[in-house]
Amino acid sequence: MRKLLKKLVGVAGVIALLGCSPSSSDGDPKGSDTGTSQVLYYFTWSDYVDRDLVQGFERRTGARVVVDTFSSNEELLAKVQSGVSGYDVVVPSDFMVSIMAMQGLLAELELSGIPNAELIDPFLQQLPFDPHHKFSLPYFWGTVGIGYDSSVILTPPTSWEILWDPRYKGRISMLDDQREVIGLALRAMGYSLNSRDPALIERAKQKLIQQKPLVKVYTSESFDQLLVSGDVVLAHAWGGPIARAMRERPSIRYVVPREGGTIWTDCLAVLNTSRHKALAFRFINYLLETDVAVATSNRLLFASSNRFVKDRVDPGVRNNPAVYPPDAVIERMEWMVDAGEAIRFYDRAWTELKVH
Amino acid sequence: MFFFVPLLVMLGVSLASRGTYGGVEWTWTLTNYLRLADPLYWNIYLRSVLLAGVTTGVCLVLGFPLAYVMARASPRIQNLLLFLAMIPFWTNFLVRTYAWMFILRTKGVMNTGLMSLGLIDQPIEILYTDSAVLLGLVYGYLPFMVLPLYVAIERIAPSLEEAAQDLYAGGWAVFWRVIFPLSKPGIVAGCVLVFIPSLGAFITPHLLGGGRSMMLGTLIQHEFLVIRDWPFGSALSFLLMVLLLSLTVSFFKRQGLADRT
Numbered sequence: 284m285r286k287l288l289k290k291l292v293g294v295a296g297v298i299a300l301l302g303c304s305p306s307s308s309d310g311d312p313k314g315s316d317t318g319t320s321q322v323l324y325y326f327t328w329s330d331y332v333d334r335d336l337v338q339g340f341e342r343r344t345g346a347r348v349v350v351d352t353f354s355s356n357e358e359l360l361a362k363v364q365s366g367v368s369g370y371d372v373v374v375p376s377d378f379m380v381s382i383m384a385m386q387g388l389l390a391e392l393e394l395s396g397i398p399n400a401e402l403i404d405p406f407l408q409q410l411p412f413d414p415h416h417k418f419s420l421p422y423f424w425g426t427v428g429i430g431y432d433s434s435v436i437l438t439p440p441t442s443w444e445i446l447w448d449p450r451y452k453g454r455i456s457m458l459d460d461q462r463e464v465i466g467l468a469l470r471a472m473g474y475s476l477n478s479r480d481p482a483l484i485e486r487a488k489q490k491l492i493q494q495k496p497l498v499k500v501y502t503s504e505s506f507d508q509l510l511v512s513g514d515v516v517l518a519h520a521w522g523g524p525i526a527r528a529m530r531e532r533p534s535i536r537y538v539v540p541r542e543g544g545t546i547w548t549d550c551l552a553v554l555n556t557s558r559h560k561a562l563a564f565r566f567i568n569y570l571l572e573t574d575v576a577v578a579t580s581n582r583l584l585f586a587s588s589n590r591f592v593k594d595r596v597d598p599g600v601r602n603n604p605a606v607y608p609p610d611a612v613i614e615r616m617e618w619m620v621d622a623g624e625a626i627r628f629y630d631r632a633w634t635e636l637k638v639h
Numbered sequence: 640m641f642f643f644v645p646l647l648v649m650l651g652v653s654l655a656s657r658g659t660y661g662g663v664e665w666t667w668t669l670t671n672y673l674r675l676a677d678p679l680y681w682n683i684y685l686r687s688v689l690l691a692g693v694t695t696g697v698c699l700v701l702g703f704p705l706a707y708v709m710a711r712a713s714p715r716i717q718n719l720l721l722f723l724a725m726i727p728f729w730t731n732f733l734v735r736t737y738a739w740m741f742i743l744r745t746k747g748v749m750n751t752g753l754m755s756l757g758l759i760d761q762p763i764e765i766l767y768t769d770s771a772v773l774l775g776l777v778y779g780y781l782p783f784m785v786l787p788l789y790v791a792i793e794r795i796a797p798s799l800e801e802a803a804q805d806l807y808a809g810g811w812a813v814f815w816r817v818i819f820p821l822s823k824p825g826i827v828a829g830c831v832l833v834f835i836p837s838l839g840a841f842i843t844p845h846l847l848g849g850g851r852s853m854m855l856g857t858l859i860q861h862e863f864l865v866i867r868d869w870p871f872g873s874a875l876s877f878l879l880m881v882l883l884l885s886l887t888v889s890f891f892k893r894q895g896l897a898d899r900t
Binding site: 355357358360361386453459461495498499500501502505509512513514626630631634635637638 | 662679680682683740744745746747764766767849850851852853858861864865866867868
């Protein structure tokens, strides 16, 4: 459900963007090749759109890149599952890589064609969802933590428990995402956020039911705006949107509590149905190039997977914990893996929380 | 064709089972329909029906005087009012719902306005409550109530009202014994047109309700996209369809009987 409804805004942005670039297109990925130059269809997150980036690749290769955006992993999967999406390069998050790979939707990467894969930070290699980069290479990564307004919350929160503090009743927002929210409660109690034990999930649910009267809204779309407007002062949040919210309201801060939480990465992958795999690998290689990644990281405020980027970005970006968390934080984070059959327990607990 | 083919696919999927990675496995089963009876979901059905019912009621109460004024206005004013009723449709519903979020926020237009006028000293916390969802639904579907009512009332000759008044009927009696019975087809059509989309509404409860509770529409969306349990989502959709279909049929049947008597 991540940002499902930002889609409209995102699509409008892309239309505006493509409208004034030479690669102008109606955005229909099924459009035919002109034959003279190759066309690459790139399907990415709405907050990852960067016009300069695409133009750089076009200048270098003479190929045309058509960008289309999605705003949730579920939306990506639904489009790709139809089998005729026509996209070449997609950007699924970690757990979605394994789902798409299991369903046979992803093509195997030819790493010989992607030398920049070597530049990926060691801590982003050998991840459980795709240990040998058979199908995917990490692109951007980040954490889930607490965005808060330091003009109201004077001492930085150290524990997730602050989200249970009755003093902030009605001024707390939580992500509208069952794995993230139940996972947070599990971590707050000292368990893995990937727990498949129904008894633990039940306890997490009880804890969340206690919290519900304090929660103003469960949203994955507008927590950043609500923090900026002051409607909420504590937000269970992804780091990226908080980093951008800081530009509008400097008193906003971001912290990952001591219990740790989710670390995620959005990965570059090529669809099995792609007709331009060689060009797709070349595009992935370009996106991972150090200079290119530095520029994108500065502009979009996301942490690049390239290990040489952090030292070269603007100091304001490098030292922003919402973009590049300190190493000590990374150590207490946990990757979210697909829950398999246990998703039923999460599903039920979530519905029970919502109807309570 | 456009109606039945997707429906058959949905029926087929609703009888299948969910694969571990969210695909559809074609092993036939009735468990999805048995799951519908789970008390966990009753709460959701009940709330959805209740909210759709209240929305319909409020739309009727607000819409009737509006439609009456429209129907009895001079032709020029009538056109203008009809035009005004249409204007909201020019803007995407999603955008209009976002606008409501800006209005209703704790520090939004409504609260800052009322507070600067000194009418309230505490912001009204309405966004992300059931009241906000109700407001959004009434706002969204009021035109669907007004337009059929307008058509029905316009057909009632004003001379009938005059005749009733000549026979010493008071304002209330004129309404209750003349206008109301004669505008019944419009009322039924309006109620059906409002109740049906309200029951399955997704955007309004999602954006204005703040995800604090689930409605039928949000539950179906959740099952399809987040859980990737297409079979159960299909069963839910089917339940919703059957509910609405039987409701519509019974409405119009009663209408037909009423017309004949």
